[in-house]
Amino acid sequence: MNPLLVHFLSEARELLEDAAKGLLALEENPTHGATMNQVFRAMHTLKGASGLFTEYSAITKVVHAGEDLLDGVREGRLALNSDMMDHLLDASDLVNSWLDSIENNEKLPDGADHEGEALAKNLRAWLENPDGAAQDTQQKREQKILQSVSWLQQLPEHQRIKAFKESLESHDPLYAIQYTPDAQCFFTGDDPLHQMRQTPDIRSLRITHQNPWPATELFDAYSCNLKFQALSTAPKEELDEHFLYIADQTEITEIAPHFLILPTGDREESEILAEFVEDALVLCEDQAWDSLRKAVSSLLKTEDAALWHTSALRWIDLLLTYPTPRSVWIETLLSAMDKNEFSGWPDYTVEENGQGESDAALEILPAEKTMFLNLIQAQKEILAMPCTPDCREGRLAAVNQVLKNCFTRLNMTTQLDALKKAIEASGEACSLEPTKNLLTPLLQAETQQQSASPATMPGVGAALTKEEGRRLGRRASDREPQETRQKTLRVDQSRIDNIMDLVGELVVAKNSISYLAQRAETEHKNREMSRELKDQYSVVNRISEDLQSAVMQVRMLPVSFVFQRFPRLVRDLSRKLGKKINLVVQGENTEADKNVIEDLSDPLIHLVRNSLDHGIEMPEVRRATGKSAEGTIQLIAYQEEDKVAIEINDDGKGIDAKKVKEKALSKGLINEEQAEQMEEQEAVELILQPGFSMAPQITDLSGRGVGMDVVNSAVERAGGTLSLSSTLGKGTKVKLSLPMTMAVTRVMMIYQNNQTYGVPFEIVVETVRVNRSEIYQIKDREVVVLRGKVIPLFRLVNVLGLPPEESNQDRDLEAILIIRFKDEDVGIIVDDFAEGVDIILKKMEGIVSGLRHFGGTALLGDGSVLLVLNFKELL
Amino acid sequence: MPIEFTETEAQLIDMCTIEEAEALFEWLQNNPEGGINLEKCEHLHTAILQVLIALKPKVTVLPEEKFLAQWAFAHILWPESSESDNNQKKKPETPKKATLNALNAFRSQLQKRKDP
Numbered sequence: 006m007n008p009l010l011v012h013f014l015s016e017a018r019e020l021l022e023d024a025a026k027g028l029l030a031l032e033e034n035p036t037h038g039a040t041m042n043q044v045f046r047a048m049h050t051l052k053g054a055s056g057l058f059t060e061y062s063a064i065t066k067v068v069h070a071g072e073d074l075l076d077g078v079r080e081g082r083l084a085l086n087s088d089m090m091d092h093l094l095d096a097s098d099l100v101n102s103w104l105d106s107i108e109n110n111e112k113l114p115d116g117a118d119h120e121g122e123a124l125a126k127n128l129r130a131w132l133e134n135p136d137g138a139a140q141d142t143q144q145k146r147e148q149k150i151l152q153s154v155s156w157l158q159q160l161p162e163h164q165r166i167k168a169f170k171e172s173l174e175s176h177d178p179l180y181a182i183q184y185t186p187d188a189q190c191f192f193t194g195d196d197p198l199h200q201m202r203q204t205p206d207i208r209s210l211r212i213t214h215q216n217p218w219p220a221t222e223l224f225d226a227y228s229c230n231l232k233f234q235a236l237s238t239a240p241k242e243e244l245d246e247h248f249l250y251i252a253d254q255t256e257i258t259e260i261a262p263h264f265l266i267l268p269t270g271d272r273e274e275s276e277i278l279a280e281f282v283e284d285a286l287v288l289c290e291d292q293a294w295d296s297l298r299k300a301v302s303s304l305l306k307t308e309d310a311a312l313w314h315t316s317a318l319r320w321i322d323l324l325l326t327y328p329t330p331r332s333v334w335i336e337t338l339l340s341a342m343d344k345n346e347f348s349g350w351p352d353y354t355v356e357e358n359g360q361g362e363s364d365a366a367l368e369i370l371p372a373e374k375t376m377f378l379n380l381i382q383a384q385k386e387i388l389a390m391p392c393t394p395d396c397r398e399g400r401l402a403a404v405n406q407v408l409k410n411c412f413t414r415l416n417m418t419t420q421l422d423a424l425k426k427a428i429e430a431s432g433e434a435c436s437l438e439p440t441k442n443l444l445t446p447l448l449q450a451e452t453q454q455q456s457a458s459p460a461t462m463p464g465v466g467a468a469l470t471k472e473e474g475r476r477l478g479r480r481a482s483d484r485e486p487q488e489t490r491q492k493t494l495r496v497d498q499s500r501i502d503n504i505m506d507l508v509g510e511l512v513v514a515k516n517s518i519s520y521l522a523q524r525a526e527t528e529h530k531n532r533e534m535s536r537e538l539k540d541q542y543s544v545v546n547r548i549s550e551d552l553q554s555a556v557m558q559v560r561m562l563p564v565s566f567v568f569q570r571f572p573r574l575v576r577d578l579s580r581k582l583g584k585k586i587n588l589v590v591q592g593e594n595t596e597a598d599k600n601v602i603e604d605l606s607d608p609l610i611h612l613v614r615n616s617l618d619h620g621i622e623m624p625e626v627r628r629a630t631g632k633s634a635e636g637t638i639q640l641i642a643y644q645e646e647d648k649v650a651i652e653i654n655d656d657g658k659g660i661d662a663k664k665v666k667e668k669a670l671s672k673g674l675i676n677e678e679q680a681e682q683m684e685e686q687e688a689v690e691l692i693l694q695p696g697f698s699m700a701p702q703i704t705d706l707s708g709r710g711v712g713m714d715v716v717n718s719a720v721e722r723a724g725g726t727l728s729l730s731s732t733l734g735k736g737t738k739v740k741l742s743l744p745m746t747m748a749v750t751r752v753m754m755i756y757q758n759n760q761t762y763g764v765p766f767e768i769v770v771e772t773v774r775v776n777r778s779e780i781y782q783i784k785d786r787e788v789v790v791l792r793g794k795v796i797p798l799f800r801l802v803n804v805l806g807l808p809p810e811e812s813n814q815d816r817d818l819e820a821i822l823i824i825r826f827k828d829e830d831v832g833i834i835v836d837d838f839a840e841g842v843d844i845i846l847k848k849m850e851g852i853v854s855g856l857r858h859f860g861g862t863a864l865l866g867d868g869s870v871l872l873v874l875n876f877k878e879l880l
Numbered sequence: 881m882p883i884e885f886t887e888t889e890a891q892l893i894d895m896c897t898i899e900e901a902e903a904l905f906e907w908l909q910n911n912p913e914g915g916i917n918l919e920k921c922e923h924l925h926t927a928i929l930q931v932l933i934a935l936k937p938k939v940t941v942l943p944e945e946k947f948l949a950q951w952a953f954a955h956i957l958w959p960e961s962s963e964s965d966n967n968q969k970k971k972p973e974t975p976k977k978a979t980l981n982a983l984n985a986f987r988s989q990l991q992k993r994k995d996p
Contacts, residue, residue, distance in 0.1 A: 191898055191927055198926040202947050210951040218934045221909065226901040231930050307981075 063121035070125035205239035509845035565593035620657030
């Protein structure tokens, strides 16, 4: 294959992965500008790269459409929604499948052009017809930003004027910072005031309270109730860094300087002013700034400074001090004075001045609506909780208050009336039912409505367009994010494998030096030579060990390699199953050998699917059992000694030990006596037995008859262990433990019938020599008592089915190798022990691959082959 | 002690840490009329600031320290004073009349512009 194409393939895959990851993150947090840019960049680069290969123009077409759509979203012309996301993910999947095809036979699959065109058309359709999702105009976005920073007007006017002037003159972007410290922040050592003191380039600061101050006797000096609002001209990165540890408590919004033009004060109707405005507008049109300025300043001298329109005049006066005043701003202010309120930026000044009609006049954002619905949902859950008659009244009152506020804000007047009636009914009936019943149909109707029309995602203050960025005078340096050149090499895996093999050979060759040293001494009687050889051996040994670990390091991969596909899997499946699932991934940076990671991926997918399908219940069921509707699946990876442990936990319904027993009985896996004696934990582990499947019905996802036993054996084949614990109703916990690397294994050698065998070191507990008389016979089993513990014995000669050797019959001492087998100590009687060696374990291949009794083979320094025993299969 | 309490005044000196917040709060409850002297205060922990903002005691001397003077105490405790400093409240005796005069002058000017 053309090396350019090889490079393209690997790069394209990486880009697609980045894009898919970013898209999923965006679904969670659609306003995250950095993620948006990351996805966009990935698509953009991919488009460019694919353009090199004219024969694969279908890829370019699809990616181009995706890029355009993302650009639309980024510029705020479109709001990202789940359906759009589906299309984008589909595009990424399609391209991925094409890449597979290119890799296999260097061409796109048949019909790719057609398929690609259809998808590209789908993607572009969003741009032409955003499907009801209101197009976000520049003005609208600006309004949203303004709404999110409506507190700006509460900053002292002189500070705002100063910041405005500075910003206009220096062309530095302005940032509005709102820091709402956590109530408990004092206990974690935070000093918010100090934080604000250290804020770079602060231009204005307002300190206010989060909640109204409680009565003095309830006042808690150690619970933070303050809120900080500030302006800064520092670069965004500096601010982000400064607030890094409290990023969840701060909102940093880039604002245009003219956002600060917010007249404040008492409002007063004035006919004279109306006339002035009329004339002033004419002057404004003629750009007769001097005359206007004179008029404004003479008015300013006479008007009451505390009035709203005087404040507006002050701003106009300020704007007129510039050589070329911005007529748009002045006109807006003038017409605002005419109507006594901002028409360009309506309503957000209303609240503070208490003059507005009612809160209902404010636009209800979709996100806001979802929030309210969640609130209503929460009230319903509260009502559903059991409670004593004493607390019923209080609960009812609390719920009533919350619902009343919600309905008022949402303009649901009919519901308000219904609520009043329901509350009364509840009071009379001494039951919470009537109120609860009111909420059920309401919530259902709302959710349907929401799913029918894809909700517009709020794009508040996040994505500023290029144009706007320029207008706000963004520093040149942050327009092009500096990408630090990655110092990585992309190497084909087979090359690394090749090095690994060579290192293996080196290890074997190195071992032969010590044999040579032995021979020099015994055969050639040259002790000097032998010692020198041994010296040399230790040097080579050190270097080869270093080399080995260096190659190992190269092969190490973070488990995120497998984990990263789960968010998508969980998203798709939970949508399909109608379950709500929150996937929590921890420790994705834990590293393990590439082979281990690859062996892991299938069992892990199976386990996560199991949790999704059988573990987590449907939302209704969960709510009925008092759990939150959203189930949680945790994927946790961590290092445990020299192993990698991965846990898959869910808070679903758990495994019913009784049912498992019944099923095992009916399948004949255990008999009745066993079933009775079996403890719960043991019973749960029965599902690891071959041929056991618990799913009552076969679904699309799991329950195809292959179940946990397949996972179990796959893990064991990779040299790991699987443990399972489950609490009925609480959830299931599966823990996989795998060796971090499989390349070099330390084994202990033993002799049997003049053959050497290897035993993995990690299972060896100890070696003992026991007098033959101390071995007892219990029924057909030999045992030995070691430090007061009875240890069952096996003779390796019998286990392997070798002919018994005459010479061993009259030995007094038996060599017993104690190994750890399924959490118990077991003794293996062997002929003799030998030293431990490092080996490169090769799996059994070809016609002997079915021989499970041996874990693999290894080449020894003297050229002989060592068979490594697999006791899991032998005993 | 970074806070020195007398019967009538609490003087905040240098760095006032979170440990003083409770003491100040108690003192203010026992001496609701007591004044706060911030002259020598270099920094006060948010918890102390919070006590001051919540209870709004009388502040006798403002801090000299720049950040506190310029930003932290600029307008939270005394919104009126800071506003008035900058807005130069002038109440003309007959505002309406004065406005009319100003407007008329403006109009005649406008007229002149229209027919030169």
